[in-house]
Amino acid sequence: MLSTFRTVALKGADVPTIAEETLDATLRFESVDKHFANGTTALTGLELSIAPGEFVAVVGPSGCGKSTLLRLASGLDTASGGTVHAPTDSVGYVFQDPTLLPWRSVLANVELPAELTGTPKAERRERALDALRLVGLEGFEKQLPGQLSGGMRMRVSLARALMTRPLLFLLDEPFGALDEMTRLRMQEELQRIYAETGFAALFITHSVTEAVFLAGRVVVMSARPGRITASFDVPFPHPRPAELRYDPEFGRIAGEVSAALRGGFQ
Incomplete structure (x- = not known):
């Protein structure tokens, strides 16, 4: 499927430029940096690509720039350096608060x-x-x-x-404020909806098990300034049964993601 995309490229102190291109529906971050006015560097040299229909979950320590990723993808903020390719007219955004x-x-x-x-x-x-x-x-x-x-x-x-009817779904810890049982049910509902609709998704979470249950790929970010330090494929087909959480292979992948996440604090 084709869609109109926004390409924002920044180099050093250059003025931001926006070009309209017709590309395969995907999201790409190429060597992306993000600096804030207070001197904080949220992201540095970040590389991430999401293919059409791919569900990617991002885990990382607090303050590593996970939510900044979503803001850049949605156009709510702009990168300080590098290039962001994102859809202009086909993005759904879900916050932690239903608003x-x-x-x-x-x-x-x-x-x-x-x-x-x-x-x-x-x-x-x-x-x-x-x-x-x-x-x-x-x-x-x-x-x-x-x-x-x-x-x-x-x-x-x-x-x-x-x-x-988004090609790209951006979800910023949407289940973080829910009780445990409701959170598990919502995970099952979301992956069912994903299986039925086939949108691409970038899902931010602090929960490794949530990431592995939902995503086809889990990426790990380092502590600030954030960058991608590891990526793990999750091979289970969608829709996924609740019992998958007890599968030994599920546990193995979750353990490897957790180990990579702990390494990001070092």
Whole structure:
């Protein structure tokens, strides 16, 4: 599938340039640096590529620049050096907080992205209902966010992001604030949705087992300034059963990721 991409290339103090290109749907970071005004270097020489339909999870110590990666991929921030190739018009972003509007119904919250882009009412209603069915919230369209559990609110957030029919899904620790049982159920729901839709995904998490359960590839970042220090393929097909977490091969991969993560603190 082809899509319009944004390419941002920065060299030293050069002025940022943005070019529109037609490329295979993917996300690429090439020798990316990110410096902040306070003198902090968040990323240095970062290299990462995500193929169409690939689910990549990123783990690393706190403050290593994981969330900065997502901000650069989404266009919410720009790199200080290197090149970022990312879709301009086909990105879904899910935050740790569902960020729902409390006065709008579930259906109205999900419709919001299409409403803001001027999509006709009938079309956005149909797409919103499809998204709610996909995340298992059919029948909750008229509820307000305050009437839902934490897991259900996160499902609404996922449905809202799916409204854009993204080629690339960016997820910033979306299940971090949930209790353990709800978190496990949401992991199973997300990988089911991924198996049905086939979007590419960049998923940020502090949980190694979550990363291995969800992703086809897990990458490890170093402590600040962040860079990729290790990458692990996870060969299990999607959708994945809950029992996979007890598989010896699953445990072996999780152990290797954990060892690489510990090495990143040294």
